[in-house]
Amino acid sequence: MSKTEDFSKHINEGYACKGEFITLGGGILDGEAVPNTHINIPLKTLNRHGLIAGATGTGKTKTIQVLSEQLSQNGIPVLMMDIKGDFSGIAMPGEEKSFITERHAKISIPYETKAFPVELMTISEQNGVRLRATVSEFGPVLFSRILDLNDTQAGVVSIIFKYCDDNSLPLLDLKDFKKVLNYATEEGKAEFEVEYGRISTSSTGSILRKVIELEQQGAELFFGEKSFDIQDLMRIDENGNGYVNIMRLTDIQDKPKLFSTFMLSLLAEIYNTMPEQGDAGRPELVIFIDEAHLIFDEASKTLLNQIETIVKLIRSKGIGVYFITQNPMDVPTGVLAQLGLKIQHALRAFTANDRKAIKMTAENYPDTDFYETDEVLTSLGIGEAFVTALSEKGTPTPLVATMMRAPMSRMDVLTESEIEASIAKSKLAKKYNEVVDRDSAYEMLNKKIAEAQEVAAEQEAEKPTRKAKEEPSTAEVVGKSITKVVTSASFIRGAFGLLMKMFKR
Numbered sequence: 001m002s003k004t005e006d007f008s009k010h011i012n013e014g015y016a017c018k019g020e021f022i023t024l025g026g027g028i029l030d031g032e033a034v035p036n037t038h039i040n041i042p043l044k045t046l047n048r049h050g051l052i053a054g055a056t057g058t059g060k061t062k063t064i065q066v067l068s069e070q071l072s073q074n075g076i077p078v079l080m081m082d083i084k085g086d087f088s089g090i091a092m093p094g095e096e097k098s099f100i101t102e103r104h105a106k107i108s109i110p111y112e113t114k115a116f117p118v119e120l121m122t123i124s125e126q127n128g129v130r131l132r133a134t135v136s137e138f139g140p141v142l143f144s145r146i147l148d149l150n151d152t153q154a155g156v157v158s159i160i161f162k163y164c165d166d167n168s169l170p171l172l173d174l175k176d177f178k179k180v181l182n183y184a185t186e187e188g189k190a191e192f193e194v195e196y197g198r199i200s201t202s203s204t205g206s207i208l209r210k211v212i213e214l215e216q217q218g219a220e221l222f223f224g225e226k227s228f229d230i231q232d233l234m235r236i237d238e239n240g241n242g243y244v245n246i247m248r249l250t251d252i253q254d255k256p257k258l259f260s261t262f263m264l265s266l267l268a269e270i271y272n273t274m275p276e277q278g279d280a281g282r283p284e285l286v287i288f289i290d291e292a293h294l295i296f297d298e299a300s301k302t303l304l305n306q307i308e309t310i311v312k313l314i315r316s317k318g319i320g321v322y323f324i325t326q327n328p329m330d331v332p333t334g335v336l337a338q339l340g341l342k343i344q345h346a347l348r349a350f351t352a353n354d355r356k357a358i359k360m361t362a363e364n365y366p367d368t369d370f371y372e373t374d375e376v377l378t379s380l381g382i383g384e385a386f387v388t389a390l391s392e393k394g395t396p397t398p399l400v401a402t403m404m405r406a407p408m409s410r411m412d413v414l415t416e417s418e419i420e421a422s423i424a425k426s427k428l429a430k431k432y433n434e435v436v437d438r439d440s441a442y443e444m445l446n447k448k449i450a451e452a453q454e455v456a457a458e459q460e461a462e463k464p465t466r467k468a469k470e471e472p473s474t475a476e477v478v479g480k481s482i483t484k485v486v487t488s489a490s491f492i493r494g495a496f497g498l499l500m501k502m503f504k505r
Contacts, residue, residue: 004034007370011037014391014398019044019281022070024063024343024387026107028401029370031379033106039402041341043074043282045390047315049338050322051331052288053361054345059383060324061086063343064288065407067322068244071286072116077234077242081263083291085250089410091118091422100406103383107403114408117237119245120422123222123262126248127419129428130221131228133265136161136171142268145302146261147210156203159196160184166195169441173224174211176441181208187449217255222262225436230273232428233285256294260303263295267310270319277318284318292323293330308334328361336364340390343402346380368399376401 001009011027011034020043027037052067054060061084068078068090080087093113094100104111122128135143140161144154160180164171171177184192185201192199235243252258267287274284289295296304311321315338323331328344342365349355362374366388377386380401387402414422423429 003370004029008034008037010370010398011039011400014400015040015389017042017392019392020074022046022067022074023109023405024066024070025402025404026109028384028403033403035106035108037400038107038109039387039400041389042392043076044279044392045340045394046071046076046286047277047280047283047318047320048340048390049311049315049320050341050343050389051328051336051339052322052324052343052345053326053328054385055326055348057382058345058380059385059404060345061290062383062407062411063345063385063404064290064322064324065090065409065411066405067286068288069114069116069408071283072242072244073114074282075236075240075242076283077236077245077285079233079245079247079285079287081247081249081287081289081291083249083253083294085248086413087246087290088118088120088248088414088419089412090116090244090246090407091414092410092418094406094408094410103403103406107405109405111406112408116409117239117241117243118422119235119243119426119428120419121245121247121428122249123247123258124218124249124251125221126251127423128248129423129426130432131247131262132222132224132432133227133269134170134172134225135174135177135223136164137227137269138265142264142306145306146264147207147214148302149207149210152200153203153207156181156184156199156207159192159199163192163196164441169444170438172438172440173442174215174220178208178211179442179445181211183445183449187452188445214257214261217258218252219258219261222258225438226432226434228432230270232431233270253291253294256297259294263289264303264307264310267307267314267321271310271314271317274317274319276316278316280318282318283320286320286322288322288324290324292325296330296332304332304334308332308338311335311338327357328364329357342386342388344377344386345384347377349378366396366399371399371401373399 007027007029015038017040021040022043024039024041027034027039052060052063064080065087068080071078082088093115096111096113101111120128121131123131138146140154140158144157149157160177161171163169163184164180169180171180181204184199185204233245237243249259270285277284295307314321322341323335325331327347328336344361344365347354347358347361349358358374358377362377365373365386373386380386383404383406385402385404386399388399389397391397
């Protein structure tokens with residue numbers, strides 16, 4: 001048996017699927033595509049998370065596009081965190097060009113063009129379906145972790161949430177939280193001390209500074225109503241295709257705190273909302289997080305631990321999470337250990353550190369008789385990648401250099417007019433883009449403080465009247481004095497008269 005035949009047999013056996021699957025492309029050996037060696041990934045293992053890595057310009061975005069198309073076509077919704085803004089073209093059919101049809105001929109996969117149902121979303125000032133969450137939905141523990149508070153400060157946050165629950169004060173946005181925080185050490189200080197104990201102004205001051213830091217990254221647009229319903233990410237269109245929900249995040253690249261907050265709240269909400277699936281035959285939703293280092297670079301240790309915990313647990317809810325980054329080392333080892341599918345595009349070795357990183361990356365992949373992994377990593381072409389996944393039995397599939405299939409949709413972005421048209425016909429935009437600002441803790445406490453001040457002012461105004469009633473007037477005092485004088489004079493005259501009568505006798 002020749003090397004090529006041995007390779008084909010090895011790959012076809014390793015990527016054989018009895019159940020439903022998606023096809024990423026065809027195997028490459030010695031730099032050439034080998035026909036009919038299809039790289040099939042079972043749908044049942046796509047909730048085991050994954051990594052798409054590689055240097056800039058090696059084809060990561062098109063790989064995500066292919067994965068999203070294949071998932072959508074199988075009725076599985078997708079949520080894509082689009083940091084660079086180059087993913088929206090999936091809403092339009094692609095063009096059949098010669099270099100694409102030639103590529104597909106090499107890997108024995110017919111090429112067709114197709115558009116997919118898309119929902120454009122935002123947590124910033126960009127156009128799209130606006131995603132929001134209330135402060136109370138975070139809860140005191142998660143909210144404290146996002147702010148990176150110590151135990152004492154987290155205890156204060158728990159008291160704030162408890163006070164609001166006890167007094168029916170809705171915590172909807174950040175101004176609600178800040179108002180209650182100030183109230184606890186100012187107008188409501190005595191009330192808090194009686195019910196919950198004394199709260200230090202130094203603690204509330206530190207918490208307030210952390211909240212302001214979050215506000216400066218635009219979080220006031222994210223916190224509030226109307227809260228986004230996670231079920232609206234799970235929609236299927238009339239043709240049975242899953243919606244590709246694109247989160248437009250091009251204007252928050254310099255706001256990692258906001259991005260981390262959003263991602264953690266989203267994962268936590270999905271985890272708390274979705275029922276247990278166990279090892280279901282397919283995922284309920286697949287999330288792609290582009291530029292994943294934005295989450296991890298400036299996240300606190302507490303926040304990283306929280307993300308790692310949720311990633312471990314959320315797969316049992318039928319949710320797959322895929323991280324996209326230039327270097328696999330950007331992802332913490334605790335998260336990397338949870339990843340089933342790994343797609344590694346080319347890495348570039350310009351420095352000694354680059355070469356060291358490539359060797360470390362190669363060591364994370366299964367051993368193979370067909371490749372010198374660290375050498376091939378630097379020689380892969382655009383649209384080519386090393387792939388290893390999990391088989392239907394949950395065992396690692398063979399490492400294979402893969403010529404990725406081309407996207408069926410447009411390999412370019414939507415125009416501004418196309419974006420506006422997409423949002424204009426969106427049912428979710430009509431549902432969530434109306435501003436809701438009902439009375440909450442901020443308004444209710446302001447009203448309570450105003451009423452207390454009004455009562456205090458009335459009591460102050462009544463003091464002179466009460467004093468006037470309690471103290472006699474000047475005329476009364478003079479009158480009483482005259483009466484006393486007259487009475488005293490009459491008494492003296494009477495006594496003098498009596499004495500005279502006694503002497504006469």
